[in-house]
Amino acid sequence: MLDKTGIAKRIAREIKDGYYVNLGIGIPTLVANYIPDNIDVVLQSENGLLGMGPFPFEGEEDADVINAGKQTITMLPGSAIFDSAMSFGMIRARKVNLTILGAMEVSENGDIANWKIPGKMVKGMGGAMDLVASAENIIVAMQHVNKAGESKLLPQCSLPLTGIHCVRKIVTELAVLDVLPGGGFKLLERAPGVSVEEIKNATAGKLIIEGEIPEMDLS
Amino acid sequence: MNKVFSNADEAIHDITDGMTLLLGGFGLCGLPENCITALVKKGIKELTCISNNAGVDDFGIGLMLRQRQVKKMISSYVGENAEFERQLLSGELEVELIPQGTLATRCLAAGYGMPAIFTPAGVGTEVAIGKEIRNFNGKDYLMEMAFDADFAIVKAWKGDSMGNLVYRSTARNFNPVMAMAGKITIAEVEELVEPGELDPDQIHTPGIYVHRIFRGANYEKRIEQRTVRPR
Numbered sequence: 001m002l003d004k005t006g007i008a009k010r011i012a013r014e015i016k017d018g019y020y021v022n023l024g025i026g027i028p029t030l031v032a033n034y035i036p037d038n039i040d041v042v043l044q045s046e047n048g049l050l051g052m053g054p055f056p057f058e059g060e061e062d063a064d065v066i067n068a069g070k071q072t073i074t075m076l077p078g079s080a081i082f083d084s085a086m087s088f089g090m091i092r093a094r095k096v097n098l099t100i101l102g103a104m105e106v107s108e109n110g111d112i113a114n115w116k117i118p119g120k121m122v123k124g125m126g127g128a129m130d131l132v133a134s135a136e137n138i139i140v141a142m143q144h145v146n147k148a149g150e151s152k153l154l155p156q157c158s159l160p161l162t163g164i165h166c167v168r169k170i171v172t173e174l175a176v177l178d179v180l181p182g183g184g185f186k187l188l189e190r191a192p193g194v195s196v197e198e199i200k201n202a203t204a205g206k207l208i209i210e211g212e213i214p215e216m217d218l219s
Numbered sequence: 220m221n222k223v224f225s226n227a228d229e230a231i232h233d234i235t236d237g238m239t240l241l242l243g244g245f246g247l248c249g250l251p252e253n254c255i256t257a258l259v260k261k262g263i264k265e266l267t268c269i270s271n272n273a274g275v276d277d278f279g280i281g282l283m284l285r286q287r288q289v290k291k292m293i294s295s296y297v298g299e300n301a302e303f304e305r306q307l308l309s310g311e312l313e314v315e316l317i318p319q320g321t322l323a324t325r326c327l328a329a330g331y332g333m334p335a336i337f338t339p340a341g342v343g344t345e346v347a348i349g350k351e352i353r354n355f356n357g358k359d360y361l362m363e364m365a366f367d368a369d370f371a372i373v374k375a376w377k378g379d380s381m382g383n384l385v386y387r388s389t390a391r392n393f394n395p396v397m398a399m400a401g402k403i404t405i406a407e408v409e410e411l412v413e414p415g416e417l418d419p420d421q422i423h424t425p426g427i428y429v430h431r432i433f434r435g436a437n438y439e440k441r442i443e444q445r446t447v448r449p450r
Contacts, residue, residue: 045389046319046320047245047246047248047389047392048245048389048391048392049388049389054448055446055447055448056447056448057447057448057449057450058447058448058449058450059447060447061442061445061446061447062388063247063248063390063440063441063442064248064249064376064387064388064389064390064440065388065389066245066246066248066389066442066443066444067389069444070245070246070247070248070299070443070444071444071445071446072442072444072445072446072447073446075388081386081388081389081391082391083323083391083392083393083394083395083396083423084245084271084319084320084322084323084392084393084396085320085323085324085326085327085395085396087320087323088319088320088323088324089320089324091320092320092338092339092340111343115316119308121304122297122304122307122308122314122316123296123297123298123304124294124295124296124297124298124316125295125296125316125317125318125319125346126295126296126318126319127295127318127319127320128318129318129319129320129321129340129341129344129346130318130319130320130321130338130340133318133338133339133340133341133342134339134340160344160345161343161344161345162344163342163343163344164342164343164344165343
């Protein structure tokens, strides 16, 4: 089973040289720490920055330089600043190659819910609805089951949707799965030490298993 | 042409109960702090506030919420404000949550003189309820209307007495698009200079969009999430 760092490491392997990538809040933010040194990747922060760098050294924080999670960050050489309309313009126009975000639920047809629990939690969708509606490649980073032990990979989402038919890949503490265009979660890899049976038990939606399922290579 | 005001109280003097305001900033970054303080002091009520976030409990628009000055809030993300969430869940506050890109682009539309935009954000979700859907090239889009706001209130780094504005780093965020979208736009700046001191090639918001400008005082520039790495 993977911890959050493990999920981030596995997702980092999906990032290719030359990609512009938008990382959501939570586990996706950690992905930045594991992008291989030998590829060039530009991180987009939807509040208006391309070229997001690591957190500043203590004492060098600048209130005017933050990321979409409102954290103080730095700007790498070659960064560019733009306004919020242009930020979502480049997202809508599919200039951003990969979007990685968290989810509360994903359905077997690629619907995603991650912004609201009616009557309990209303934080808002932020940029998530724009991202999922336009991104051509969306990877979801999340736990396979919620705190109550219920599967988050469902036949259909029970929570208000963020977007429809948009999730392409899911990485959880148990597995890597593709969401097939025709519907269904196709099991691609198992986390170290996790059996296919455990993944089956944790997946409420349609799970497609073909042949031997290899263990993830995190080396 | 005299756009220069001496302070926030004067710049907001004719904002009254029931008006619709666009307020720049993302989180607490690039926030028109001086004007918010003045609005809190003035105590006007029944406002509709359009801003990406609702501040935190004790800073930004959170201060106006605490005084129940806001009737309706139009935002994309409000997770940092417990009082907001309480007023929302209890039904005291009317809230319209809209996607962040939709919010920005509805400002842009207003500033570009376009009545509406089409965006895929929110298709198939509750955001789409009651909205016109158009299909272009096989994909569905929602029609979203340009904002119609009485005032836009923004914060810039530098400005000149003609109203030309320059923003700094990610404090730019919503400020340029909101500056374009107000019937009357008020800009507060850290540095107010004479015409000619700003390079025309480096202007982010041309002064034609800005009706009032003043040099703000005592910027707190609070940091919401102070994250650092070890040396």
